[in-house]
Amino acid sequence: GVDRDITKRKETEVEIINALAKEKQLGELKSRFITMKSHEFRTPLTTIYSSAELLEHYGTKWSEYKINNHLHRIQNMVQHMTRLLNDILLIGKVESGKIELKLTPIDLESFCTDLIYQIQLNDRNYHTIKFTYSLEKFENKLGSNHGRNNAASSFSSARPYMDEKLLRQILENLLSNALKYSPKGSTVEIKLTCSANQAIFKISDQGIGIPEEDQGLLFETFYRGTNVGTITGTGLGLAIVKKCLDIYQGQIDLESEVTVGTTFTVTLPIYYVLSN
Structure with missing residues (x-):
């Protein structure tokens, strides 16, 4: 052999x-x-x-x-x-790796409010964007050197640090899509919940929904859902969202039902610096 x-x-x-x-x-x-x-x-x-x-x-x-x-x-x-x-x-x-994470101080509530205002200025279909903002308590989450009372008292002075440019790209594309694929005059909701280590954004619409067979391909460049019909688009928005999230080391989840609506949940790490 x-x-x-x-x-x-x-x-x-x-x-x-x-x-x-x-x-x-x-x-x-x-x-x-x-x-x-x-x-x-x-x-x-x-x-x-x-x-x-x-x-x-x-x-x-x-x-x-x-x-x-x-x-x-x-x-x-x-x-x-x-x-x-x-x-x-x-x-x-x-x-090409030319974009890096750059963290700067940010007022998240004001940032979201301003972004929503700018998007609504360009909306010609009279949608309503409902924004809610909530904070979880910091108790015992700011580090081993802070006791429960100290952490709670320092909560109001904690300054969040995030990458504003990447965050803008993520939210702007998700909100624009929510408006684009929703009926005229309908409501789009954005809910923001912040804790000691993450910010969670939920963007929900009452739009056309995403077929199950499309959901695994949505974040590919130039891919569009099979049910978009004559609604114009490039297939770049969600690809940009995913690439920004990869840089940010964030996560996105999707829940959708055709003709009922879609909810995207974005989870991003958030960093706080306590003021003296």
Whole structure:
């Protein structure tokens, strides 16, 4: 009999299979990107061109209101394209490791209130965003050098530290999606609960829901649910959320039922510095 060691050959075969699978995945990713890019850029560019052409030919005959209406359309489309490009650039920065966690002092309640206000300014479907904020007691959770009474008395002076840029990306994308996929005039809820070591955000909507077969793929770049229909989107929002959470070492959970609504629960580590 002849013994032959084929370990290296098998390892090479596995490497080739993995390389081919990765190449196929990249090919599919590029294909989805090209499809998304052509659609998402063509629509605003068509709107910009149409409004500019109408202003050129009829601007001198129109009322100031009608002129301003077309100017606003152009501005809105430019902002839309800018946001899309920023999302693509952010994905690239994250994947190349150019974004790091940077913790700074933050007033979480004010931060959330301001973010909600900004999002509602751009909401044209008259949604209501309901925000609730609660704090758990710090008792015996601030360190071994703090007794129960000392910890409780220091609670009001504890300053939370978080990465504001990453937090903004996470909440902004989740809230924007909640509004986008919810009926006109419906309510979206965001609940924030803070403890000594984590912040938990719950974003709930009364929207179209996410089919069970889509839920495991939602955080892939350019992936969109099979039931979105004609609702526009790029498939970048949840991918950005997941990548920001990976940097933050946070967690996201999903509960959803088609035609009933969706709840995303985001859990982030939070750090406190006690003021003297």
